[in-house]
Amino acid sequence: MDDKRVLLPLALAAVIVGGTASGLSAGTPRAIHSSNPLALRATARHVSPRLTRRLRAATWRWEAVMGHRRSRLAAPLDTRKALRYWRHRARSVHRLAGRPPHRRGWLCIHRYEGSWHDSGDPYWGGLQMDRGFMRAYAPRLLLRRGWANHWTPLEQMWVAEHAQRGRGFTPWPNSARFCGLL
Secondary structure (H helix, E strand, O other), X not given: OHHHHHHHHHHHHHHHHHHHHOOOOOOOOHHHHOOOHHHHHHHXXXXXXXXXXXXXHHHHHHHHHHOOOOXXXXXXXXXXXXXXXHHHXXXXXXXXXXXXXXXXXXXXXXXXXXXXXXXXXOOEOOOOEOHHHHHHHOHHHHHHHOOHHHOOHHHHHHHHHHHXXXXXXXXOHHHHHHOOOO
């Protein structure tokens, strides 16, 4: 076991020294071996923007559902700074989205109302939202995902939060009364 621990770094060092002694090794870009330090930094900073775009989209989606303004970053998407920023924002926004302010109240109302996937006309979802309610408080979500029975429970709770800010718990008079919210 100890012989393997010693031999592996030695073999790795031999490969590295052999690759640099022969000039350019196969498959490595010229910018890495260039004497220009800016070329080296540009190659080290390059990040595939696909993950950064996905993180940004997820962040913006939850910010829209929660009613927050979109986060912005001036850095290009193919930099490590952008990747770190959007990774951090996505985590914090997702953590915040998982804790609606009246979560206990919404779960209690849901117990009296219906399944999160209830598709019975004229009310949909676990908080029994009708068409006018969804058009008023979640028009973008309604266009993108359809009726409330296609939304996640968290999305339904956040839409209800928007309504609660202006109307309180009055759209759910009986259930809110049973739960002690009115």
